[in-house]
Amino acid sequence: xxxxxxxxDEVLFKGNVTQVILPGLxxxxxxxxxxxxxxxxxxxxxxxxDQNATENKSFKGRLNIENKANNSFTFDINGGVVExxxxxxxxxxx
Amino acid sequence: MANLKEIRNRxxxxxxxxxxxxxxxxxxxxxxKRAQDAITLMRPYADKLQDILTxxxxxxxxxxxxxxxxxxxxxxxxxxxTSNRGLCGGFNNYVVKKALHIxxxxxxxxxxxxxxxxxxxxDTFKKTAHYGNSEAIVKExxxxxxxxxxxxxxxxxxxIMEAYVNGSFDKVVFVYNKFKNVATQIVTEVQFLPILPxxxxxxxxxxxxxADYIFEPSKAEIITELIPKSLKTQFYTILLExxxxxxxxxxxxxxKATDNATELNKELKLKxxxxxxxxxxxxxxxxxxxxEALNG
Numbered sequence: 001x002x003x004x005x006x007x008x009d010e011v012l013f014k015g016n017v018t019q020v021i022l023p024g025l026x027x028x029x030x031x032x033x034x035x036x037x038x039x040x041x042x043x044x045x046x047x048x049x050d051q052n053a054t055e056n057k058s059f060k061g062r063l064n065i066e067n068k069a070n071n072s073f074t075f076d077i078n079g080g081v082v083e084x085x086x087x088x089x090x091x092x093x094x
Numbered sequence: 095m096a097n098l099k100e101i102r103n104r105x106x107x108x109x110x111x112x113x114x115x116x117x118x119x120x121x122x123x124x125x126x127k128r129a130q131d132a133i134t135l136m137r138p139y140a141d142k143l144q145d146i147l148t149x150x151x152x153x154x155x156x157x158x159x160x161x162x163x164x165x166x167x168x169x170x171x172x173x174x175x176t177s178n179r180g181l182c183g184g185f186n187n188y189v190v191k192k193a194l195h196i197x198x199x200x201x202x203x204x205x206x207x208x209x210x211x212x213x214x215x216x217d218t219f220k221k222t223a224h225y226g227n228s229e230a231i232v233k234e235x236x237x238x239x240x241x242x243x244x245x246x247x248x249x250x251x252x253x254i255m256e257a258y259v260n261g262s263f264d265k266v267v268f269v270y271n272k273f274k275n276v277a278t279q280i281v282t283e284v285q286f287l288p289i290l291p292x293x294x295x296x297x298x299x300x301x302x303x304x305a306d307y308i309f310e311p312s313k314a315e316i317i318t319e320l321i322p323k324s325l326k327t328q329f330y331t332i333l334l335e336x337x338x339x340x341x342x343x344x345x346x347x348x349x350k351a352t353d354n355a356t357e358l359n360k361e362l363k364l365k366x367x368x369x370x371x372x373x374x375x376x377x378x379x380x381x382x383x384x385x386e387a388l389n390g
Contacts, residue, residue, distance in 0.1 A: 006139040008244040008330055009132070025319070026311050039146060040310035041319040081320060083146060085307075092143055094248070094323070 001033050001087040003049060005075075012075070012093065013049075020089055021048040022082055031084055038084040047091065048074045098373065101366040105359060112355035118181070119348035122341045126276065129338035132242075133273070136334060140327050147320050151291065154313055160259050161321050162289050169205045171254070171263040172197055173286070174219075175270035175336045176212035178239050182344035185271060186214035188281045193269045194222070196283065207263070209254075211235040211333075242337055244330055251329040255322060258287045270332050271339035277346050279339040284332070289325065 003020055005012040021030045023045025031038075050072045077093040084090075156162050174193035176186040193215065197206040210216040213236045238246055257263055266287040271279035309316060 006142065008136050008139050008327060010135050011138070024310060025315065029310070036308055037306060038308045038310060039150075039316060041316045079319070079323075081143070081146060081316070081323070083142070083307075090142060092139055092323075094244075 001031075001035075001089060003089045003091070005047075005091045005093055007093050015051070017049050017051050017089075019048075019050040020091075022091070023047065023077070031089060034087060035084050035089075037086075038082070040082050042077065042080045042082055042091070042093075044077065044079050046074045046076050047093075048072060098366065098369050101362055101369060105362045105366065108355050108359050108362065112352055112359065115348045115351040115355060119345055119352060122345040122348060126338060126341035126345055129334065129341055133331075133334050133338055136327075136331060140331060143320065143324055143327055147317070147324050150313055150317050150320070154317060156291065156317060156321070159289075159318065159321055161255065161287060161325060162291075164288055165261075165264045167204055167264045169207065169263045169265075170201045171257070171266045172201075172206055172208050173254070173266065173268050174208065174210055174212075174215040175268060175332060176210070176214040177336075177340040178213040178236055180214065181347060182340055183347040185279060185340060185343035186212070189269050189271060190215055190218045192281050192283065194218075196267065196269065197222075204265075209235060211238060238333065239337070242333060244326075247330040247333055248326050251326040254329070255287065255325060263287075268332055270336045271343070273335040273339040273342065276342040279343055286325070286328065289321065 001017060002015070003017040004014045019030055019032055021028055022040070023043050025041050025043050028045070029040075052071065077091070080091060080093040082089065082091045157164075172193055174189050176189050180186065193208065197208060208215075208219045208222070210219050216236060235250075238250060254266060258266055265285070268282075268284045268286050270282060270284075272282040274280055
């Protein structure tokens with residue numbers, strides 16, 4: 001599935017991922033492949049992303065990479081909103 | 095031949111002015127490119143946010159939101175967005191004029207306060223009665239152009255929104271230059287607060303209404319989260335548009351100035367050559383006259 005992280009200043013990340021863990025208003029939740037359509041508000045916190053080992057790591061912008069091991073990385077957001085539809089995750093982060 | 099020297103001096107001064115204006119034009123062109131890129135990067139975010147919000151508010155009444163409540167109008171905040179620097183044609187003048195008109199005519203019955211963004215508006219409104227702000231706030235309003243990014247715009251938008259929510263103002267209006275293209279900026283007045291109900295476009299219905307969404311936590315809570323975000327995004331968009339417009343206007347103004355200087359230079363060169371030729375003809379006449387006198 002495709003993850004796209006947009007901020008007002010830039011496209012933070014765009015690429016294929018296997019799992020995303022997001023900081024929801026009522027606690028963290030994960031999104032896996034073929035998730036049902038969802039719109040959720042996000043609070044301040046860390047977003048954790050897992051990728052396939054074969055995936056090409058092309059980070060755009062100022063992605064705050066804390067842990068590149070195990071093909072996963074995290075970055076902090078200041079709240080936002082997420083829309084999941086058609087195996088496409090769109091995170092509007094601040 | 096004092097006349098010759100005078101013209102030569104003018105040619106030199108016009109040429110050096112031309113160098114300055116054409117350099118400024120190139121600087122503005124580069125800055126315009128950057129400003130336009132920022133708008134392009136901003137657009138997907140703003141569009142998507144608007145889509146989701148429109149979709150949500152279609153099924154929910156948002157008029158109860160603290161940013162949407164219509165109150166009896168007593169205090170109006172007018173925010174003219176101008177640049178810090180001049181030499182950009184009528185760019186700032188139009189905004190200031192329109193803001194003055196709004197303050198003195200349209201909202202004359204209410205208490206109007208002006209919070210100028212950019213030095214040019216601040217300079218004008220310092221002299222008017224609408225000016226209820228301290229120097230510190232004005233400084234802040236001008237400094238936003240030094241480092242224009244979302245975080246800074248966010249801070250300022252939060253303060254404006256807070257002033258609305260705590261009742262200091264019942265209406266907030268922006269006057270700014272909307273960027274149409276490099277040569278054209280449209281002076282626009284837009285109501286920032288209270289927010290107007292979003293207009294549902296065909297496109298947004300198509301984009302979001304097709305799927306049966308799960309809402310987490312609830313629709314109402316998401317909307318409460320999203321409305322301030324959308325306001326901040328709107329504020330940032332206004333700043334970005336005005337920023338791009340400023341450089342567009344300056345580029346156009348400097349282009350015209352360079353053209354005028356080129357024209358002037360051509361005329362001066364023609365005059366210079368005419369004067370030079372006249373001087374030579376005069377000299378020849380004198381020599382011929384002298385020779386004739388000797389021969390005679």
